[in-house]
Amino acid sequence: MRPGDLLGFAFAALSGHRLRTGLSVAGVAVGISAVVALTALGEGARQYVVQEFTSLGSNLVIVMPGRVETTGAMPYGGVTHDLTIEDAVAIEQRVAGVVRTAPVSVATETVRFGDRGRSVPIIGTSADYRFVRQLQVAAGRFLPEGSSHLAGNEIVLGTKVARELFVGTSPLGKIVRVGPYRFRVVGVLAPKGRSLGFDFDDLVFIPVRTGMRIFNRSSLFRILVETSSTAELAPVRRRVLALLRERHRADDVTVVTQDAVLDAFSSILAVLTLALVGIASVSLAVAGVGIMNVMLVSVAERRPEIGLLKAVGATDRQVLAAFLTEAVVLSSAGGLLGLLAGLGAIRAFVRIYPTFxxxxxxxxxAAALGVSVLVGAVFGVVPARRATRLDPVAALTRR
Amino acid sequence: MIRLEEVWRIYRVGESEVQALKGVSLEIRRGEHLSLMGPSGSGKSTLMHILGCLDRPTRGRYLFEGRDVGTLSDEERSLLRQREIGFVFQFFHLLPRLDALGNVELPMLFAGIPRGERRRRAREALDAVGLSDRLDHRPDQLSGGQRQRVAIARAVVMEPSLLLADEPTGNLDRSSAGEVMELLEALNRAGRTLVVVTHDPEVASRAPRVVRMSDGELLEEEG
Structure with missing residues (x-):
């Protein structure tokens, strides 16, 4: 039997039961569209996170005080040394492959101007932070360069802070208070928006040494290290660890590379995507059982037809092929329809959330289409075999 | 051309055995017209199914053109049916979703004959049974006699040497029955062996040779 004739025979048989055919096709379509839409969302989430990370600076090595490990039974064991501005300077000057470093100290405090106040995160850092995090300045300038200025009284405002405290007027050159301390506004950042849950528009920057003094901190929160290339990330991490071991005489810092963090997020989201696909696949299995059911009913109804096909010389293999083709036509039609529906849903979603x-x-x-064909082939086998096993004499005589 | 030697057909129904054929021996010459008569349950349908290679003898031999059908595989018997045997049934067994042309094309579909040739041969076969104006009618748009004529066209379209008709007039009025029998007899005169299974004496007596069956055995031969 020719493939075209096989298809024609299947189409003719299926068009005889439009409602039944339509429902089986719809079942597969729902499953496939769910798989397509959910993988698109999961993959979108992964790419979104990757984008966010890159927008926060690429090629980053992050140094944190303390060590992520279980220490001994001693209650005060595992003494950690402070992570200092001098450490940051040493990394920048002595570690090969490092472009720049930015020490970071963080606290939340109320920033006041006149009778207006706003409680925001206050970042104590250096001028290089702007380059490391790829921030743009809208007015004035960022924190001044040079180590002599790490203890100054300059302040740079996030765009939202500037807007809220200085309604309609320019904040440049004005004096704001952080707690009891007075700072002179030297710059306002351009809007950057939220990144990874952190609002870069709603914070302020001050020199790091000043920050540590007024927050009463002896250790930095982080040192951000920018490397010359992605390939340098791992070597720089090793060299930073070695340098700090030498300086602190202990392994008391944790150093992570940004791509490690990114990889972690990426693999979490990949697993999430797989989980979503798994859930959607359940509906596909249900659709497959639906097809099997419809085909079993069809075989039972068409006993005389099967008997006749055998009488006119159809071999068992041809009868098997005929019924299997019907099942595959059902499921692949559903697959095609589901693919279109899924792509349509994704397009609508992107129209609503353009940044995603x-x-x-x-x-x-490709997998969606492949799986839909496979569903028909797998779930069509049992009914098709039942058709071939039918005794032609019984099939023809029982009416 | 057809030879049955001591053919037994025994069914197992639950605990008991049913002996549908009890040692039937029969010889049918090429081009012969034969009626197989007998009351229902006499085994004539079973005999027809064995002659048509839809069923196999439990014991004994069935030689079709010298080939022992009992030793053929399922596939070989399918091909034998496809090329050598045409069936006409009491209830027509047309596929309701296909028009007359489609139904006649069906055997050629499984024989792998290309579409163009299928169309042409089906049209010729329907022409030969006088239905050239009903090619695109589906079975529910045809009368009983017309349906049986479509079924006859389907039975001969592969040019089989043996035509088996199981109560071909059982579901037809007198005039349609006459037409159908005349068609079958014309095909027989054209060289095809014709075996008509019937319990209607009038239909049976149209054949030069009548074989009677009772309780799984051949009784006598007339004519």
């Missing part, structure tokens, strides 16, 4: 880069990866599209 949701698009189904090519492998998901």
């Amino acid at each position: 880069p949701a698009s189904p990866p090519p492998w998901a599209v």
Whole structure:
């Protein structure tokens, strides 16, 4: 039997039961569209996170005080040394592959201007922070360069802070208070928006040494280290660890590379995507059982037809192929329909949330179509075999 | 051309055995017209199914053109049915979703004959049974006699040497029955062996040779 004739025979048989055919196709379509849409969302979430990370500076090595490990039974064991501005300077000057470093100290405090006040995160850092985090200045300038200025009284405002405290007027050159301390506004950042849950518009920057003094901190919160290339990330991490071990005479810092953090997020989201696909696949299995059911009913109804096909010389293999083709036509029609529905849903979603880069990866599209064909082939086998096993005499005589 | 030697067909129904055929021996010559008569349950349908290679003898031999059908595989018997045997049934067994042309094309579909040739041969076969104006009618748009004529066209379209008709007039009025029998007899005159299974003496007596069956055995031969 020719493939075209096989398809024609299947189409003719299926068009005889439009409602039944439509419902089975719809079942597969729902499953496939769910798989396509959910993989697109999961993949979109992953790409979104990757984008966010890159917008916060690439090639970053982050140094944190303390060590992520279980120490001995001693209640005050595992003494950690402070992470200092001098450490940051030493890393910048002595570690190969480092472009710049930015020490970071953080506290939340109320920033006041006149009778207006706003409680925001206050970042104590150096001029290089702007380059490390890729921040743009809208007015004035960022913190002044040079180590002599690490203890100054300059302040740079996030755009939202500037807007809220200085309604309509320019904050440049004005004096604001942080707690009892007075700071002179030297710059306002350009809007950057939220990144990874952190609002870069709603914070202020002051020199790091000043920050540590007024927050009463002896240790930095972080040292951000920018490397010359992605390839330098791992070597720089090793060299930073070695340098600090030498300086502190202990392994008392944790150093992570940004790509490690990114990898972690990425793999979490990949697992999430797989989980979503798994859930959607359940609906696909249900659709497959639906097809099996419809085909079993069809075989039972068409006993005389099967008997006749055998009488006119159809071999068992041809009868098997005929019914299997019907099942595959059902499921692949559903697959095609589901693919279109899923892509349509994703397009609508992206129209509503334009920043979310949701698009189904090519492998998901290919897999969706492949799986839909497979569903028909797998769930069609049992009914088709039942058709071939039918005794032609019984099938023809029982009416 | 057809030879049955001591053919037994025994069914197992639950605990008991049903002996549908009890040692039937029969010889049918090429081009012969034969009626197989007998009351229902006499085994004539079973005999027809064995002649049509839809069923196999439990014991004994069935030689079709010298080939022992009992030793053929399922696939070989399918091909034998496809090329050598045409069936006409009491209840027509047309596929309701296909028009007359589609139904006649069906055997050629499984024989792998290309579409163009299928169309042409099906049209010729329907022409030969006088239905050239009903090619695109579906079975529910045809009368009983017309349906049986479509079924006859389907039975002969592969040019089989043996035509098996199981109560071909059982579901038809007198005039349609006459037409159908005349068609079958014309095909027989054209060289095809014709075996008609019936319990209607009038239909049976149209054949030069009548074989009677009772309780799984051949009784006598007339004519």
